[in-house]
Amino acid sequence: MSRVALVTGGTRGIGAAISIGLKAAGYAVAANYAGNDEAAAAFKAETGIPVFKWDVSSYEACTDGVGRVEADLGPVEILVNNAGITRDAMFHKMTPQQWREVVDTNLSGLFNMTHPVWSGMRDRGFGRIVNISSINGQKGQMGQANYSAAKAGDLGFTKALAQEGAAKNITVNAICPGYIGTEMVRAIPEKVLAERIIPQIPVGRLGEPEEIARCVVFLASDDAGFITGSTISANGGQFFV
Numbered sequence: 001m002s003r004v005a006l007v008t009g010g011t012r013g014i015g016a017a018i019s020i021g022l023k024a025a026g027y028a029v030a031a032n033y034a035g036n037d038e039a040a041a042a043f044k045a046e047t048g049i050p051v052f053k054w055d056v057s058s059y060e061a062c063t064d065g066v067g068r069v070e071a072d073l074g075p076v077e078i079l080v081n082n083a084g085i086t087r088d089a090m091f092h093k094m095t096p097q098q099w100r101e102v103v104d105t106n107l108s109g110l111f112n113m114t115h116p117v118w119s120g121m122r123d124r125g126f127g128r129i130v131n132i133s134s135i136n137g138q139k140g141q142m143g144q145a146n147y148s149a150a151k152a153g154d155l156g157f158t159k160a161l162a163q164e165g166a167a168k169n170i171t172v173n174a175i176c177p178g179y180i181g182t183e184m185v186r187a188i189p190e191k192v193l194a195e196r197i198i199p200q201i202p203v204g205r206l207g208e209p210e211e212i213a214r215c216v217v218f219l220a221s222d223d224a225g226f227i228t229g230s231t232i233s234a235n236g237g238q239f240f241v
Contacts, residue, residue, distance in 0.1 A: 017213040
């Protein structure tokens with residue numbers, strides 16, 4: 001029987017590539033999404049991957065959502081915390097709501113999703129948690145104090161939880177993508193991409209969502225059982241830790 005993998009924000013962009021990559025690797029995949037019913041329906045029709053709607057900023061919604069996934073597919077053994085939002089603003093203009101929304105989704109969402117599956121992983125003696133952070137959680141980014149703080153928090157969460165899970169054969173790792181050629185990034189004017197963004201990337205191009213997905217597939221595998229508490233920086237050489 002295939003291991004069950006749950007991907008939050010799993011129907012669009014990097015998350016969609018992760019869901020597809022895990023399915024191709026033989027996992028039974030469930031893709032969570034928060035709001036875009038049309039995109040989720042199209043993703044399900046195209047890939048055959050079941051989709052489940054809930055907001056990861058709500059602990060109760062996550063508990064209910066995980067229960068629905070497990071009732072349909074079986075115990076969640078691989079969790080990819082990919083869901084994230086931005087509410088960018090310079091700090092002197094940032095509102096408490098903009099701060100809370102980003103932290104609630106991008107940081108508290110990891111607790112809300114991981115906590116309901118953690119006990120089962122401990123009981124079964126196996127688990128894989130992969131947290132999608134960001135280059136901006138490593139280096140910071142002007143206009144993203146909320147996002148950078150949350151994504152940096154994801155890395156601390158990863159390192160702490162890795163220590164707790166190790167004895168139970170649960171690995172917890174993070175991936176920090178740089179600029180990836182998602183629909184959102186490719187919507188940036190070509191002149192801005194060519195003159196301001198790509199020159200910052202030593203490999204001279206945007207990353208592809210599938211390149212992040214391949215990192216996830218490896219970290220989810222049995223072959224990665226000795227890797228935990230680690231951060232993979234997939235940014236084309238833009239930033240080194």
